[in-house]
Amino acid sequence: MTRSAPRASRDAPHVLIVGGGGTGGALAHDLTLRGIRITLVERGEFTSGTTGRHHGLLHSGARYAVNDRESAIECIEENAILRAICPGSFEENDGLFVALTDEDMEYYDDLVEGCKACGIPIEELAPQEALRMEPLLNPELKAAIRVPDATMDAMRMPLRFFATAKHGGATLYNFMEVLDVVVDGGAVTGATVRDHVTGSVGDIHADLVVNATGPWSEKIARMAGVDVPISPSPGVMLALRGRLCNMVINRMHRSGDGDIVVPQRALSVVGTSSWTVEDPDELDVPEDHVTRMRVEGAKLIPAVAQAGFRAAWSAARPLIGSKDAEAGRELSRTFKTIDHAGEGVEGLVTITGGKATTLRGMAELCGDVICRKLGIDRPCSTRSVTTLPHTAFYAETERRLA
Ligand SMILES: Cc1cc2nc3c(=O)[nH]c(=O)nc-3n(C[C@H](O)[C@H](O)[C@H](O)COP(=O)(O)OP(=O)(O)OC[C@H]3O[C@@H](n4cnc5c(N)ncnc54)[C@H](O)[C@@H]3O)c2cc1C
Structure with missing residues (x-):
């Protein structure tokens, strides 16, 4: 109440x-x-x-569990609290971390260990299990890990x-x-x-x-x-027509450009890039970043390459440093x-x-x-x-x- x-x-x-x-x-x-x-x-x-x-994205913290454990722990704690105090505000769809290459697989054990250390519950999935959950994923995936991400x-x-x-x-x-x-x-x-x-x-x-x-x-x-x-650190996001996934899809590697696809209503949002600016009022949406979102996103979900354009925009993170x-x-x-x-x-x-x-x-x-x-x-x-x-x-x- x-x-x-x-x-x-x-x-x-x-x-x-x-x-x-x-x-x-x-x-x-x-x-x-x-x-x-x-x-x-x-x-x-x-x-x-x-x-x-x-x-x-309501972060599970898994995205930070390897390199930024303080943030990862904050995220998983607040993830649970927000679900309880904001009932009905989240699509409780979970997320997948997806390995596409041998290099991604080298990150696998670090991610598992990091999540365990930060108290983030995970489920390790074989490729076929992940594809059953998300049929539009790249069929060449090598492994996936399920985490309690959600959408808001x-x-x-x-x-x-x-x-x-x-x-x-x-x-x-x-x-x-x-x-x-x-x-x-x-x-x-x-x-x-x-x-x-x-x-x-x-x-x-x-x-x-x-x-x-x-x-x-x-x-x-x-x-x-x-x-x-404070370092205002913008990132570009690309909204595509069509819901290409129902879970939050993350690439299984150190955070990089275009390595996340978030389902939002009937759209799919691909993000993001990262640079720093002096003035958060002077943000642009570099065309090459938009292209990179599509190219990198399509590695996770090939249909990203053809999906209709809806919007591209940028916003600045308030990062300390x-x-x-x-x-x-x-x-x-x-x-x-x-x-x-x-x-x-x-x-x-x-x-x-x-x-x-x-x-x-x-x-x-x-x-x-x-x-x-x-x-x-x-x-x-x-x-x-x-x-x-x-x-x-x-x-x-x-x-x-x-
Ligand atoms: C690309 C990108 C993707 C992200 N994705 C996620 C995600 O999926 N999940 C997640 O949890 N977080 C995400 N974040 C981080 C998150 O968006 C921010 O950490 C958070 O929104 C910051 O909120 P804030 O209230 O501190 O800042 P803001 O939302 O920026 O609020 C500050 C407010 O101050 C106002 N203001 C400025 N100057 C004045 C003034 N002189 N007088 C009065 N008002 C003023 C501004 O208008 C603004 O509304 C993302 C960030 C970026 C950049």
């Missing part, structure tokens, strides 16, 4: 969250349940950043967190952009915002400001004169909360990194830091609170049409 939060009292501490992606939404939900007054501002439509533009709607799943936060008393504004932070006596005490609906500019004051702007988090941090080591052009693929998918008091600026906390799959866990960690700072002794309860369905979001959110 959904437990609605007690509405924060008028004199409760006030936190301003900047960024209405999955991370900001999950944090609004977490803090509302802890009795904190929340205002969240998003410069565009909710989830219009990276959150609304990813593959829609990239926008609707996080909307549940927004809906539940709003229901608990959080104030959520879309089309409201932070232009600058308000600094008083060396501490951040709020933000100057432009309301793109009315055109007005004004300040919102708060006891604490949280920078939850994902790949944009360096820009907000700079407004306060601090640094966030240096902006080395080659680094995107190697950077960890884990997440981090940074209390900028450590750099001499009170009143500002950044939450960044992670995956859509780990949005709740990110919010829990950040919520603990915020509560400590505000002197609030209330534990996180989001592990067991069922979120409202995504449809409640529209009923719970004031109409703000651009």
